[in-house]
Amino acid sequence: MTAALSRQPLKGTSSVAAMAPEFFLFLSPTRISMEELVEHAHAAEAAGFVGMVGSDHLAPPFSPDQPLYEALAVNAWLAAHTERLIHGQLVLCDAFRHPAVLARQAVTLDHASGGRFELGIGAGSVPDEFTTFGVEPKAPGSRVRRLEETLDILRGLWSGETFDYDGQFFSLSAARQLPTPLTKVPLVIGGSGPRMLALVAKHADWWNCMVTDVARLDELREQVGEARVSTQHMVGFVRDAADRESVEQAARHRFPYGGLVVGSANELVDWFASMEERGVGRFYVGFSDLSDPDMLAAFGSDVIARLS
Numbered sequence: 001m002t003a004a005l006s007r008q009p010l011k012g013t014s015s016v017a018a019m020a021p022e023f024f025l026f027l028s029p030t031r032i033s034m035e036e037l038v039e040h041a042h043a044a045e046a047a048g049f050v051g052m053v054g055s056d057h058l059a060p061p062f063s064p065d066q067p068l069y070e071a072l073a074v075n076a077w078l079a080a081h082t083e084r085l086i087h088g089q090l091v092l093c094d095a096f097r098h099p100a101v102l103a104r105q106a107v108t109l110d111h112a113s114g115g116r117f118e119l120g121i122g123a124g125s126v127p128d129e130f131t132t133f134g135v136e137p138k139a140p141g142s143r144v145r146r147l148e149e150t151l152d153i154l155r156g157l158w159s160g161e162t163f164d165y166d167g168q169f170f171s172l173s174a175a176r177q178l179p180t181p182l183t184k185v186p187l188v189i190g191g192s193g194p195r196m197l198a199l200v201a202k203h204a205d206w207w208n209c210m211v212t213d214v215a216r217l218d219e220l221r222e223q224v225g226e227a228r229v230s231t232q233h234m235v236g237f238v239r240d241a242a243d244r245e246s247v248e249q250a251a252r253h254r255f256p257y258g259g260l261v262v263g264s265a266n267e268l269v270d271w272f273a274s275m276e277e278r279g280v281g282r283f284y285v286g287f288s289d290l291s292d293p294d295m296l297a298a299f300g301s302d303v304i305a306r307l308s
Contacts, residue, residue, distance in 0.1 A: 020308045021276050024051040025296070026090060026232060026286040029069035030060040037074065038081045040290060047300025048308070051086030052078060053120065053284060056093050058133045061126050062257075072105055079113035087113065090208060090232060090284055091120035091190050095135050095143060099153040099170060103177060107158065110181050119154075120188035120208070123147045123196065137169075144195050145169070151187075151203045158185065188230070192220055201225030206282065208232060211259025221279055230282035231275060236262035237287060237299055251288035265302035272307055 025044040029037060044052050056071040075087040087109075097105070102119075109117040123143040124130065130138045137143055149167040156163045156172075160180040165172040189200045190208035197220065200207040207224040209217050209231045221229050236251030238244045241264065248262045261271055272283060289295060 019281060021272065021280065022050040022282040023048070023304050024053055024086070024088075024230075024282060024284045025049050026053055026055075026284045027290065028055040028060070028286075029071065029074045030055075030063065031066050034069070034074075034077060037069075037078060039293075040296070041078045041082050041085060043293060043296040045082050045085050047296045048304045049085065049296075049300070050282075051088065051116075051118070052082075053088045053090045056089050056091065056096065057126060058096070058129050058135075072109065075109055075117065076112065079109065079116055082116075084116075086116045086118055088118035088188060089120040091122040091188060093124040093129070094121055094147040094150050095124055095130070095137065099150040100157065100172070100175065100177070102150070103154050103157040106154070106185050107177070107179060107181055110185050111179065115182045118186040118188055118206075120190070121147065121150070122190045141195075144193070144199075148195075148199055151199060154187075155203070189227075192216070194223075197223040200227050206230050208284070209280075211257075214259070217278055217280075228281045229279050230284060231280050232259060232284040232286075234260045234286045234288065235268070235299075236260065237268065237289070237295060237303075238262065238264045239295075239298055247288065254288045255286070265298075265306075268299075268303050269306050272303070276307070 025040065027040055041052055054071055054074055057068060060066045060068045071089045071092060079087050106117065106119050123140065129135060137146060146169045149169050153165055153170060153172065156165060157175065157177045158181055160178055162174050162176040164174065186205040187203055188206040188208055189204040190210060191197065192210060192213045201224050204227040207227040207229055209220065209229060211232055213220060214231055234251065234255035236247045238247050251260055251262055261268065263271060287295065
């Protein structure tokens, strides 16, 4: 483990505009071994990625018969095997965890990683999970209200002070938790509805614009206050022009739900630069082919380094 890192400025800081964009590797912890997750983390760290995130589900979307590891346990495992990568999720489902438990888990990971943990959180994106596993509340509006209470409680518990809370979903009486975060656990919140954007503006350091809403980015970013903007993209990296068709076919097969960007290094540099010009400060990227150990290294040298 490393000592607490000097983190980049977060919301409300004047130097944000001058920063180079950050790249995080997105890799869902399904259909992959723990050893392979570590291998990818090492490769991402060497390639110049700032962080690595996974997803949080009770069963893998689109592939419910496949194995899946729990998000926070994976964060802990990967933090223990890396030195610089920031670890987090895109994003945790609020309803899966009591906020007092989540507050304790986040601070534990913050201390264990030397300040290399971020908490990504949302109201849940797969309604079938709530029905299949009996998770409440099922109604989208109620899930957003629950998330709002969770965010209030996290802030209270991370202060280290004793406080009371009386909400629709949670009641706390003389609640206090120690230790407090080393400095601050950054919050990443995804979503695009008016109530979610209001929570982003109030609580988040980063707002993640969903792939389905990238076309509305310029409109929506006006509603997120001082939160910095991130986007998630699935990438088909064409390293040889002769392979373009096969790379694109493989990418569309693996990522049928949108957000796909296919291109050579030059094309990807231009594309990410255009998104940076629209105010995006972080890119979460998943790849159609992680079986090639040289792929992340090539993306680091041919794309990330040129944008830095």
